[in-house]
Amino acid sequence: MEVKKRSGSTEPFIPEKIVVSAVKSGCPYEIAREIASSLESRAESSLTTSEIREFVLTEMRSRGATSAAESWETYEKEHKR
Numbered sequence: 219m220e221v222k223k224r225s226g227s228t229e230p231f232i233p234e235k236i237v238v239s240a241v242k243s244g245c246p247y248e249i250a251r252e253i254a255s256s257l258e259s260r261a262e263s264s265l266t267t268s269e270i271r272e273f274v275l276t277e278m279r280s281r282g283a284t285s286a287a288e289s290w291e292t293y294e295k296e297h298k299r
Contacts, residue, residue, distance in 0.1 A: 220264040231265070233258050236274060243293070245278055245286035253277040 219231040233254035240250035253274055265273075271294075278287040 219258070219260070219262060221270065222264055222266045224267060228264070231258065236270070239290070240274065240278065240283075240286065243278075243286040243290040245283045249278070249281050249283050252281070 220228045221231050222228050236254040236257060237247070237250045240253060241247055245253075256277065257270065257273055275287045275290060278284070278290070
């Protein structure tokens with residue numbers, strides 16, 4: 219799977235990036251690994267970073283890691299936008 223970045227460039231999907239970001243946000247490792255695996259098994263040949271972000275945040279919330287999702291969003295508001 220390819221990831222389409224905001225800049226227009228693409229790069230290969232690396233599940234560990236999801237795991238590391240989720241764990242840094244406070245998500246338990248096992249949940250982060252499950253989310254990354256679920257994303258990796260999707261049939262799309264490419265996804266945008268925004269689509270990945272929304273998928274991860276939704277999955278965190280549905281798996282009980284709401285505070286981690288909120289931490290991720292707070293970090294992005296303060297550092298990336």
